[in-house]
Amino acid sequence: MVSFNKSFILTVALAASVSALVIPRSTQENVNEDPCTVLSSLNPSEVTLDHVANCYLAIPFDSEREGSFLKDLAILYDNFYVYKDLALTTPGAPFSIPSVDILADFDEIAKREYESAYDFHHDLRLAVARLHDAHSTYIVDCFRTYTFVQPIALYAPVVDGVQSIRVFSSDTEKDLSDCEVILIDGEKPDVHLQNWADKYTAFSKDPGVRLNFALATTIFDAKTGAFQPDLGIFQSRDFLPDKPSIEYQLLCPAENDEDSPSSLTVTAEYAVVGPTDGVQFKDVASFLESCAQPLFDEEIPPEEDMIEAAIRQPHLPHVDQQQKRVQIARRADSPPAPEFEHADNVVHTELCGFYQMKEDPSVGIVHISSMDVGSKNYGPFIEGLELLASKGVTNLIIDLTNNGGGLVQFASDVVAMFFNTPSVVQGSHAGDLRESAGVLQIGKADSANTTAETHYEPAGFVSAADGAPLTGEELYGESVQYTRGERSSDYTPLVRLNWNNNLNDTTYPWSEDAAKIKILTDGRCGSACGMLTDHFVTRHGVEVYAVGGYLGQPLSMFSFAGASVLSWKEISQFHMQLNIEAPMLVQAFAGTFNIPWFEVYSNGDSIPLDYSNDRYHPTYRLDFTPDNMRNRDSLWKTVAEQAWGKVTPQ
Ligand SMILES: *[C@@H]1O[C@H](CO)[C@@H](O)[C@H](O)[C@H]1NC(C)=O
Ligand SMILES: *[C@@H]1O[C@H](CO)[C@@H](O)[C@H](O)[C@H]1NC(C)=O
Numbered sequence: 158m159v160s161f162n163k164s165f166i167l168t169v170a171l172a173a174s175v176s177a178l179v180i181p182r183s184t185q186e187n188v189n190e191d192p193c194t195v196l197s198s199l200n201p202s203e204v205t206l207d208h209v210a211n212c213y214l215a216i217p218f219d220s221e222r223e224g225s226f227l228k229d230l231a232i233l234y235d236n237f238y239v240y241k242d243l244a245l246t247t248p249g250a251p252f253s254i255p256s257v258d259i260l261a262d263f264d265e266i267a268k269r270e271y272e273s274a275y276d277f278h279h280d281l282r283l284a285v286a287r288l289h290d291a292h293s294t295y296i297v298d299c300f301r302t303y304t305f306v307q308p309i310a311l312y313a314p315v316v317d318g319v320q321s322i323r324v325f326s327s328d329t330e331k332d333l334s335d336c337e338v339i340l341i342d343g344e345k346p347d348v349h350l351q352n353w354a355d356k357y358t359a360f361s362k363d364p365g366v367r368l369n370f371a372l373a374t375t376i377f378d379a380k381t382g383a384f385q386p387d388l389g390i391f392q393s394r395d396f397l398p399d400k401p402s403i404e405y406q407l408l409c410p411a412e413n414d415e416d417s418p419s420s421l422t423v424t425a426e427y428a429v430v431g432p433t434d435g436v437q438f439k440d441v442a443s444f445l446e447s448c449a450q451p452l453f454d455e456e457i458p459p460e461e462d463m464i465e466a467a468i469r470q471p472h473l474p475h476v477d478q479q480q481k482r483v484q485i486a487r488r489a490d491s492p493p494a495p496e497f498e499h500a501d502n503v504v505h506t507e508l509c510g511f512y513q514m515k516e517d518p519s520v521g522i523v524h525i526s527s528m529d530v531g532s533k534n535y536g537p538f539i540e541g542l543e544l545l546a547s548k549g550v551t552n553l554i555i556d557l558t559n560n561g562g563g564l565v566q567f568a569s570d571v572v573a574m575f576f577n578t579p580s581v582v583q584g585s586h587a588g589d590l591r592e593s594a595g596v597l598q599i600g601k602a603d604s605a606n607t608t609a610e611t612h613y614e615p616a617g618f619v620s621a622a623d624g625a626p627l628t629g630e631e632l633y634g635e636s637v638q639y640t641r642g643e644r645s646s647d648y649t650p651l652v653r654l655n656w657n658n659n660l661n662d663t664t665y666p667w668s669e670d671a672a673k674i675k676i677l678t679d680g681r682c683g684s685a686c687g688m689l690t691d692h693f694v695t696r697h698g699v700e701v702y703a704v705g706g707y708l709g710q711p712l713s714m715f716s717f718a719g720a721s722v723l724s725w726k727e728i729s730q731f732h733m734q735l736n737i738e739a740p741m742l743v744q745a746f747a748g749t750f751n752i753p754w755f756e757v758y759s760n761g762d763s764i765p766l767d768y769s770n771d772r773y774h775p776t777y778r779l780d781f782t783p784d785n786m787r788n789r790d791s792l793w794k795t796v797a798e799q800a801w802g803k804v805t806p807q
Contacts, residue, residue, distance in 0.1 A: 191215070191440045204429045206401045209303045213397060215441050216448070218271040222745065229741035230281070230750065231263045233725050236595025236740060238752040240720075240767065244288055245642025248770040251711040252362040254289050256642065262287070274448070275300055278746075279396060286359040289367075290767065291561075291683055291717040292753035293359070297746045299448035300396070303431035307392040309405060309423065310373035311338060311350070313705070315780035320708040322346035324407065325373040325786065326386055333423070335783055336409035343404070353391060361716035363773065365706025366680035370716075374679070375789060376559050377526040382505030382512075383497075384789045387559075402426040450747045499790040503548065504541050511541040512793070513548055520797040521550030524789075525571075528563030528685035535570070542574070542665060551666040552801050554793055555693075556677045558704070562684025565721065566656055572692040575668050580624055583696075585653045586688055586719060586757035586766070587621035592636050592647040595740050596754075599728075602735040604629020611731040612723060612754065621651035651758070654721070671698040675800045677792065678775070679705045680713045684722075687715030688757065691772060695760045702796050703775035704785075713773040719757035719766035725750040 192211035199208060234241065244257045262284040271277040278297045285295040308328040313320055322341075327333035341349040354367040361367050371391040375384035405423045438444035496502070500512040500522065508527045514520040523541065530538060545553070569584045578584035590596055590613075600613040615629045636647035667673035676690055680703060693699035694714070706712035725744045732739035744750055756765040759772045766772060777799065785792040 193438055193444045194440045197439050201429075201431070204303070204431070206305060206398060206427050206429060209429060209431075210397050212441070212444060213275040213300060214273045216274045216445055217441075218274050218277055223271070223274060223277050224267065225742070226745045227263060227267050227281070229744070230725075231260055232595070232741035233728070233750065233752060234259050234263070236593040237723065237728055237754055238293065239591050239754055239756045240288070240290065240293075240765075241591065242639075242641035242644045242646055243756075243765065243768050244290075245644060246768060248362070248768055250770065251365065251713050251773055252770045253364050254362045255287055257287050259284065259288065274445075275397070282396070283356065286357060289359055289362045290753065291360040292720050292722045292751060294749050294751040296749040297448065298433075298748045299436070299444065299746075302433050302436045303429050304393060304395050305398050305427040306388065306430055307403060307425055307427060309333065309403075309425050310386065310388050310392050311346075312372050312374075312781060312786055313347075313368065313707075314782050314786060315708050316782065318708075320780070322350065323783070329423070329425075333407060333409065336407040336421075338405055339408055339420070340406035341403060350391060357394070357396075358390060360683065361680060361713060362768075362770070363680060363706075363711075363713040363716070365710055365712040366716050368707070369679050369681055369705040374559060374681075375786065377508075377510055377524055379505065379507045379526075382502045382510045398427055448746050450744050497790040498788065499794045504544055506537040506541065509538055509541060511545055512790070513545065513550060514790075514793065514797055516794070517797060517801070518549050519551045520554065520793075520801065521545035521548075521552070522554045522556055522793050524556040524558075525560055525686075527560060528565075528567050528689065530567045531564065532566065532570070539574070539663060543663070546665050552673045552675075552797070553665075553667045554675050554677055554796050554800075556789075556793070557682045557686050557690065558677060558679040559681045560683070560686040561681075562686050562717075565654060565685050565688060568685040568689035569656075569692065571689055572697070574663065575665065575674065576697050577669065581619060581653055581656065582622070582624045584692075585656075586691075586759070587651045587653055588719070588721075588755050588757040588765075589637070589648045589651055590755055592633070592649060597633055598737060598740075599731050599735065600633040601629065602737050603731075604633065606735060609734050611734060612721075612727070613731070617655055618652040619655045621653050624653065626655075627652065654755075671700070674699050675796055676701040676714070677796055678703050678714050680716055682715040683717045684720070687718035687766070690715050691718065691759050691766060695772065700776035700800070702777045702779050702799070704779040704792060705781050706778075708780055711774055712778060714775045715773065717767065718769075718773075719759075720753035721755040721757075722751050723754045725752075 192215045196204065196208045196212040238259070241259065244259060247254060247256050266277070266280050266284060269280070278300055282295045285293055310325045310327065311322055312325040313322050322338040324333040324336045324338065338346040340346065350371055351364060351368060354371040355364065358367040358370045360370050370389060372389040373392065374387050374389065376387040378385045402424050405425060407421050407423060409419050409421060411418050436447055438447050497512070499515050501515060503511045503513050505511065508525065508530060510524040512522040512524070514522070523545070569578070572578065573584050596613065599611060603609050603611045603614045615627050615632045618627050618632060619625060620627055632649055632652065635650055637650060638645055638647055674693070676693060676699060678690065678701060682690060690701065694701060701714050703712040703714055729739060729743040753767070756767065758764070759766045759769060762769050762772065779792070779795060785795065
């Protein structure tokens with residue numbers, strides 16, 4: 158029986174927030190004082206949410222400046238966003254997404270009256286987030302100067318066949334770990350979290366994966382090869398929360414047999430982390446200056462890196478530098494990683510860990526935390542695999558949890574290391590470009606200019622059918638019309654990105670045998686990670702275990718799946734390189750405004766992978782538990798047992 162008679166209010170002490178005093182906006186000490194001056198003069202430990210809000214919201218909205226920026230943003234999406242039409246469609250399970258007409262949404266925002274530039278950009282960010290595609294990014298750097306961190310990290314484990322929202326870890330006086338969350342701000346926790354994740358989690362079209370992104374997890378630690386707690390984006394957000402605290406109603410486990418579980422209410426205030434390194438301001442005027450885009454400070458990548466750079470895909474925004482600082486600060490005093498109970502940590506590199514099951518040494522695990530492995534760095538990856546093979550590993554689990562993508566070439570090459578891949582046609586995804594006026598302008602100019610190198614250059618592509626080189630006329634002179642979301646547009650013929658699979662001829666005990674390879678994912682597998690998974694599954698029949706999401710519900714194997722991404726800045730650089738008139742101005746605000754420019758198709762499919770929901774279903778579903786969420790080796794053990802039989806102690 159559940160008893161609520163021990164209710165009490167717990168005061169939450171925040172390590173990072175010395176002063177929890179909240180100054181209401183209307184009764185600020187001195188109404189005449191510039192709120193950004195107030196903010197800039199505080200010690201970081203004194204900064205509250207309201208200090209930041211007062212400054213952000215004081216940045217005035219300038220209808221001319223913001224209007225012109227939005228007009229150019231719309232030109233960017235109209236011309237270069239490859240899914241303009243597909244975003245109107247609403248594929249079925251495991252997806253749940255609204256139909257989005259992004260240009261109509263921009264038009265709506267253009268008509269609204271704003272007082273602050275922050276509110277304007279926040280609305281645009283949310284409009285872009287509704288696409289649920291992490292390749293489409295809207296980030297204005299100056300409004301990410303601070304991060305707001307909750308002291309309570311949540312997860313959604315299944316215990317005795319029942320799923321609940323629980324505290325994963327807490328930065329509070331009393332350890333609240335594994336208290337059950339009964340209410341969040343008066344709402345059922347799953348409803349509250351899902352609504353929140355649907356609004357703010359752009360990364361996946363699947364609500365279960367969005368939930369995984371919102372909640373806490375553990376991530377690979379390159380220093381130790383162990384897995385460390387990491388906050389989900391519900392706990393750590395880079396935009397203004399709408400109020401200074403969250404109220405949690407918790408039910409905590411009894412401390413001994415005589416006691417009953419205790420119910421408590423926790424008012425959890427945000428700690429403010431920041432400002433970001435290098436951000437300098439002393440008042441509203443200089444804050445606004447810090448928002449402006451410094452013109453082209455970055456070098457154009459040298460020619461030999463062009464192909465790899467062309468197909469580089471973004472990392473999940475939540476593992477960016479700012480966030481890393483938060484995580485590292487929070488873990489500075491945590492004890493060294495303990496040994497795994499069920500696995501030996503064989504060797505680890507910056508991005509990958511190699512492990513062997515203790516109870517069954519025929520099972521090895523490779524965790525790949527990022528696909529950002531250039532071909533020059535394949536050596537340590539291949540050595541790790543060879544070491545596992547030399548220790549008797551014959552069955553391999555590829556752990557792709559929390560892998561935000563990287564290089565498409567690495568995705569193809571990993572598959573080609575295990576399965577014979579004679580050519581680019583067998584080893585890559587077919588794809589195409591939407592032939593807007595803007596794409597044709599760059600494509601044709603680059604076809605005519607032998608020295609310029611842009612992502613639209615015909616030499617960067619080969620024919621999808623036979624891998625033969627393409628002329629500009631073949632790529633941009635012939636088009637195919639597709640009707641998507643009841644709208645018709647022209648696309649290029651099917652092509653592939655041009656590269657050679659140039660791998661050494663290594664054979665592993667698990668080579669050419671899908672039964673000896675299993676993939677583990679939490680759906681937080683983006684971009685090149687999704688393409689790797691799709692190659693393994695669709696072309697080679699490898700089975701996938703997907704963990705997390707909702708009990709009994711489907712869960713996607715990967716999140717933002719294929720495609721390749723370009724920034725507004727890169728597209729502007731193409732116009733400059735080619736000496737052509739740009740349809741839009743260069744971006745006015747410093748930040749990241751990315752669009753997917755190239756869409757890919759799973760083998761034999763007619764819908765681009767990003768929208769092809771049937772290709773997302775994993776072979777098996779697993780649930781998080783209090784044990785396997787904290788101990789990755791328990792999760793590996795479950796996969797090993799289910800895949801290759803009961804693992805018995807030696
Ligand atoms: C292939 O082997 C050569 C010689 O051992 C080595 O230098 C090179 O890095 C290897 N390439 C890859 C992709 O592993
Ligand atoms: C061709 O591209 C190069 C390199 O970007 C540029 O310097 C040159 O002016 C371009 N040629 C023409 C005719 O536009």
